[in-house]
Amino acid sequence: MKRLLAFVAAVLTGGAVLAASPATAATPGFWHTSGAQIVDASGAPVRMTGINWFGAETANYSPHGLWSRGYRDMLDQMAGLGYNTLRMPYSNQLFDAGSAPNSIDYAKNPDLQGLNGRQILDKIVAYAGVKGMRVLLDRHRPDSGAQSPLWYTSAYPESRWIADWTMLARHYQGNPTVIGADLHNEPHAIQGGGGACWGCGDAATDWRLAAERAGNAVLAANPDWLIVVEGIDCVDGTGEPRCGWWGGNLTGAKQFPVRLSKPDKLVYSAHEYATSVFPQPWFSDPAFPSNLPGLWDHFFGYLKKQNIAPVLLGEFGSTLTDPRDKVWLRELMKYAGTGAGGTSFTYWSWNPNSGDTGGILNDDWTTVNQAKQSILQPYLIPPSGGSGPGPDPVGACAVNYHVDNAWNGGFTATATLKNTGTATLDDWALGWNMPAGTQITSGWNATVNQSGQHVTAKAPTWAPNLAPGASVAIGFQATGNSTSTPSGFALGQTACTT
Known part of the structure; x- marks a missing residue:
């Protein structure tokens, strides 16, 4: 980490740790x-x-x-x-x-x-x-x-x-x-x-x-x-x-x-x-x-x-x-x-x-x-040439979105995520984009965070996995117009049907 000059008395303790990988190759060839x-x-x-x-x-x-x-x-x-x-x-x-x-x-x-x-x-x-x-x-x-x-x-x-x-x-x-x-x-x-x-x-x-x-x-x-x-x-x-x-x-x-x-x-x-x-x-x-x-x-x-x-x-x-x-x-x-x-x-x-x-x-x-x-x-030059699905494939997913209650300036809604694949979704995280002008203020049945227009709803600690065929109802409250529909529901790079 940070380094001082040789003549500086105070010593800054560094720390940067990263992880390495074994046998799964990225883009072919060495540099x-x-x-x-x-x-x-x-x-x-x-x-x-x-x-x-x-x-x-x-x-x-x-x-x-x-x-x-x-x-x-x-x-x-x-x-x-x-x-x-x-x-x-x-x-x-x-x-x-x-x-x-x-x-x-x-x-x-x-x-x-x-x-x-x-x-x-x-x-x-x-x-x-x-x-x-x-x-x-x-x-x-x-x-x-x-x-x-x-x-x-x-x-x-x-x-x-x-x-x-x-x-x-x-x-x-x-x-x-x-x-x-x-x-x-x-x-x-x-x-x-x-x-x-x-x-x-x-x-x-x-x-x-x-x-x-x-x-x-x-x-x-x-x-x-x-x-x-x-x-x-x-x-x-x-x-x-x-x-x-x-x-x-x-x-x-x-x-x-x-x-x-x-x-x-x-x-x-x-x-x-x-x-x-x-x-x-x-x-x-x-x-x-x-x-x-x-x-x-x-x-x-x-x-x-x-x-x-x-x-x-x-x-x-x-x-x-x-x-x-x-x-x-x-x-x-x-x-x-x-x-x-x-x-x-x-x-x-x-x-x-x-x-x-x-x-x-x-x-x-x-x-x-x-x-x-x-x-x-x-x-930044984004990464490219990945080797395909991860060690635990995310499989397939479907989302049913529904506005539960609306009032002037706000609403509550539910995004029901279903695992439509054949593998358990471990530590899942569902992402989507909220319409401009809407802001989520609270969520339940998942840890829900919004950055800009993008939302991430992560599996709760008490239920981190979603078995094949199982569903979870992710609820949230937001400010803004309830008539505009969120888009881009996905688990990682896997788009969910809606």
Whole structure:
């Protein structure tokens, strides 16, 4: 997550967790690079416009928010908003025998019951593939407690870091949903000396050398993956400013590039944050915001502009509480550009519980922060090429809509959902669109929420499943005109007959 400069005393604890997937493939083929462009197996340009979903790197050992919603429902919404890539943080501790996933509502996630952390990643990766999304695995921390400046600690040495990466590389080999390895999140220096360096030649602290060791080990296990290497914060002898965000400074790569056994698998990654995260000096520069493109060129953009290698903006985010934050985000998106040739990015974060940035979701874990989404939306490339029905097909459905009572300015109505398929609908969620000028104020027999004109009615906790042939009457009260009929009743991507 958020990173401070090496000279900052306060340490921000990060946290972004995501899940991975096993054998269900998304669009066929694996990615590689050509100059500064990521391309697919046919050589066509591709671009990540994605989101971070954290939690698996924390002591929950699973993506956050599963206490509130089903993981499929989350991924449906991400894909529907246009995010084509999921960056999924994890910690090495996730794979320890005693690391039991927790804080999951199993009524909403019944197929996660009894699974370990990697198996939950498998479920998420599988369904992400169904949605046509790609997954980038992010080794966020060695343990679940806090971010580390180096890629190893005494409890989780470099050998364990590499062993877990090669395990995951083999585990997901042949599955094009998983596109690669973000080797270590936000390497950085330590105030007063120590921590990570770039190009210093010390095997214990030189992040560039460590990235080569781990990256080549991963490619030996799985030659199809991209290897994502983040910057550090401070690099001497590369001009001013010499310090940036944790993970955000790639100036050292000009003199000391990362050397991989397969050079066309290298992607550099930078992190970038707003002044509400930390008041970097460039935010108070009288030239702000016209100073930002030159700053970004200095730290990471030169790699793309000089056709050296692709760059991924692996984390960037803001609460938008400071007026400069919105300016910064708009400028960063313009700098990233549009279309497949633009700079790849994965926004931080999906989660609303990111303390210094908030999320795309509001605190209810369901509705969308439209102030943020509206800035990102023009730059998103939606997922495509999903592999078809999910692990638990939604089958078929029918809806009978009826106005029960009406008065001047309001009404009550019932939408009766019937499972007309042959499979049980687990943790169902019925969506539809209300006519303009109508607003639902309350609901019953389901958790009913309206965002804009779209409504989602989710299964109640006391009756999460709907058997074949069974029905449920979803009631609601609304303001507006009762004579206009709702439309678009559907379970996920499956339209219901009406």
